[in-house]
Every structure is written in C-alpha cells, then in structure tokens.
Amino acid sequence: MIPSLGLVIACLIVFDPILRVSxxxxxxxxxxxxxxxxxxxxxxxxxxxxxxxxxxTFVLKLFEGYVFFHHFPFMRMxxxxxAGRLIEQRESIKRDIEGLEQKKSRSREEDLTLSKLKxxxxxxxxxxxxxxxxxxxxxxxxxxxxxxxxxxxxxxxxYGMDSVQFWPRLWFVIPASYRxxxxxxxxxxxxxxxxxxxxxxxxxxxxxxxxxxVASFGSLGPMVILENSLRYVLAGxxxxxxxxxFNRAAIFSVGDFGMMIxxxxxxxxxxxxxxxxxxAPQDSVEEFAIWKNIGxxxxxxxxxxxxxxxxYVQKRPDSKQDIDKAx
Numbered sequence: 001m002i003p004s005l006g007l008v009i010a011c012l013i014v015f016d017p018i019l020r021v022s023x024x025x026x027x028x029x030x031x032x033x034x035x036x037x038x039x040x041x042x043x044x045x046x047x048x049x050x051x052x053x054x055x056x057t058f059v060l061k062l063f064e065g066y067v068f069f070h071h072f073p074f075m076r077m078x079x080x081x082x083a084g085r086l087i088e089q090r091e092s093i094k095r096d097i098e099g100l101e102q103k104k105s106r107s108r109e110e111d112l113t114l115s116k117l118k119x120x121x122x123x124x125x126x127x128x129x130x131x132x133x134x135x136x137x138x139x140x141x142x143x144x145x146x147x148x149x150x151x152x153x154x155x156x157x158x159y160g161m162d163s164v165q166f167w168p169r170l171w172f173v174i175p176a177s178y179r180x181x182x183x184x185x186x187x188x189x190x191x192x193x194x195x196x197x198x199x200x201x202x203x204x205x206x207x208x209x210x211x212x213x214v215a216s217f218g219s220l221g222p223m224v225i226l227e228n229s230l231r232y233v234l235a236g237x238x239x240x241x242x243x244x245x246f247n248r249a250a251i252f253s254v255g256d257f258g259m260m261i262x263x264x265x266x267x268x269x270x271x272x273x274x275x276x277x278x279x280a281p282q283d284s285v286e287e288f289a290i291w292k293n294i295g296x297x298x299x300x301x302x303x304x305x306x307x308x309x310x311x312y313v314q315k316r317p318d319s320k321q322d323i324d325k326a327x
Contacts (some may be wrong), residue, residue: 003194003311004048007083008041014235015209017228052194060190063250064145075141075281083132083139083146093121107141119154129154130255144254151258161292166272167261173263173271182264185257192250199243206236277312 012021021040052059061067069075100106100114131147132139134157140146155161171179213228269291270280276294281287296307 001045001049001199002233004052005041005045006195007048007198007202008044010235011205012040014231015205017231018209033082048198048263052197056190059193063142063193063196064148066142066145069141072141075226076139079132079141079146080136080139080142080216083128083136084127086132087136090121090124090128093117093124097121144251147251147254148258151261153259153268159265159269160295161265161269161311162290162295162299163261164293166269166291169274169275170264170268173275174268178264180269182257182260185253185260189250189253189257192246192253196246196250199239199246203236203239203243204324206239276310277314278310279313 021037058067062069065075080193097114097117100110100117103110130147130150131143132146133153138149138153140149152163155163155166174182181296194308209232210229213225213232273290278290278294281290293306293308293310296304297310300307
C-alpha cells in the first residue's frame with residue numbers, strides 16, 4: 001500500500017491545478033474537509049494497492065523481459081554480447097591454464113602465472129554464474145531478468161533439478177523460519193519493483209499534464225501555462241530519477257532473492273528426496289541422476305523414454321511413538 005499511497009499523494013499535490021482537489025474540499029473558513037480528503041486519498045490508494053498485488057507476477061515478468069521488452073531484440077543482443085565476451089574470456093583463460101598444467105616442469109614464474117590465471121578464471125566464472133544463465137541462448141533482454149534466470153538455472157546445473165517443477169514441491173519442506181526469510185526478500189523486491197513502476201506511471205502522467213496545460217492556453221494566461229508546465233517537468237524529472245534509483249536497488253535485491261532460492265536447494269533438497277521416499281544418494285553424481293530421473297517422471301510421465309523405475313524406502317520413524325508403532 002505504501003507505493004500506491006505515495007503515488008496518490010504526489011498526484012494530489014502536483015496535479016492540483018488540473019484536478020482542483022484543494023478547492024473542492026474547502027469550506028467557508030478555508031479549512032479542508034478531513035472526511036472528504038481522507039476518502040479521496042484512501043479509495044485510490046486501496047484500489048491501486050490491490051491492483052499492484054494482483055499484478056505482482058505480471059510486473060515481475062515485465063522487469064524480467066518476458067513482457068514488452070522482448071519485442072526489442074537489440075536489448076537482448078546487448079546482454080548476449082556481454083555474456084559472450086565473458087564466456088570468451090573464461091574459455092581463453094581455461095585454455096591457458098590447461099596449457100600450463102600439461103607442462104611436466106614449470107618455472108617459478110609459470111607457477112605464479114598459473115595461480116593468477118586460476119584466480120581470474122574463478123572471478124569471471126563466478127561473475128557469469130551470478131549475472132547470466134548457463135546458455136547464451138537463454139539470455140534475457142534485461143539485467144534484472146538475467147540475474148533471476150541465472151538463479152532459476154542454479155538447481156539444474158548443480159543437482160539436475162528443474163526449478164519450475166521442483167520449487168513448488170521444495171517449498172513445503174523448507175522450515176517456516178527460512179520460508180519467512182524468503183517471503184521477506186520477495187516482499188522487499190516487490191516493493192522496489194512497484195515503486196519503480198509507479199514512478200514511470202507518474203512520469204507518464206506528468207507528460208499528459210503538460211499537454212493538458214498547453215491545450216488550456218485559451219482559458220489560462222501564458223504565465224500560468226509556463227508555471228504549470230515547469231511544475232510538471234520538474235515533477236517528471238524527479239520521477240525519472242527515483243525510477244533509476246529504485247531500478248538499481250531492485251537489481252541488488254533480486255540478487256539477494258536469487259541467493260535465497262539457491263541456498264534453499266542447497267540446504268533442503270535432500271529433505272524433499274526423503275519426502276519422495278527415496279534412499280539418500282551415495283555421492284553427487286548419483287544424486288544428479290536421481291533428480292533427472294524424477295524430473296522425467298514429473299514432466300513426461302509415461303511418455304518418457306528415459307525414465308528408470310524408482311526404488312522406494314520405508315520412511316524412518318521420527319519419534320519414540322513412531323518407533324513403538326513400528327515395533
């Protein structure tokens with residue numbers, strides 16, 4: 001509700017020459033009608049607030065680039081070029097490392113160079129992993145979308161888990177305290193995204209107000225038109241500056257939110273495996289194969305041509321009462 005309240009108050013203050021709200025709620029002694037102005041503020045705030053809540057997923061998809069921005073190929077191409085350069089640097093350093101490691105004997109300088117190359121490789125690889133999805137073909141048209149896409153791909157590259165299929169199932173084995181942390185990160189992200197969106201809405205309203213003010217040239221003097229236009233231009237400039245600020249903040253926030261998602265898979269995926277009544281894997285290779293196999297079952301079912309039968313194990317008793325029942 002806070003972003004919508006901010007928009008309503010800003011509109012009432014900035015666009016008062018057009019809306020004339022202050023005149024409408026004055027009484028004889030010049031004091032505002034508190035009830036009337038409260039309704040004018042509260043009703044639009046509630047409507048806009050619930051609208052933002054209902055459209056939260058849509059707004060996030062807009063920021064990711066699935067909506068609107070995907071119609072501008074140059075945006076995706078710019079990010080794809082940046083991702084491509086990082087891949088080229090990473091592969092070039094990797095080849096240099098392999099070349100030095102293949103030498104049977106290395107000088108001290110070569111050992112030092114090898115150490116620096118490994119540090120550079122780690123830095124570039126980690127940077128790419130945080131900012132872009134594994135495949136260059138999956139690059140999104142926005143930085144926000146690429147960071148979130150990279151987080152969504154994490155479970156697949158590490159554990160063989162399709163995040164789209166497994167996240168709704170993983171959610172119910174995550175402890176309540178950790179779920180609250182994820183919700184808090186999501187709420188922070190939604191707040192920043194909503195503020196950025198409403199700044200653009202307010203900027204658009206400022207542009208419209210300028211045209212309305214100019215169109216009223218016949219009934220208003222040129223000085224009034226100029227004064228009102230400068231008012232709207234200044235307000236629009238402030239809205240753009242705030243949009244930039246909240247946009248940058250949202251990019252940092254989506255990185256933190258993505259890290260929470262990654263950590264959830266790291267910490268609780270084996271709890272989900274237990275809920276599937278499957279035996280814990282002996283190593284990471286076996287685990288990767290298990291999750292890929294479960295994914296085949298969930299996505300394709302009987303249409304899968306690679307699915308292997310799952311061998312279930314009896315659930316271990318969690319309490320003394322369960323142990324007594326089992327015996």
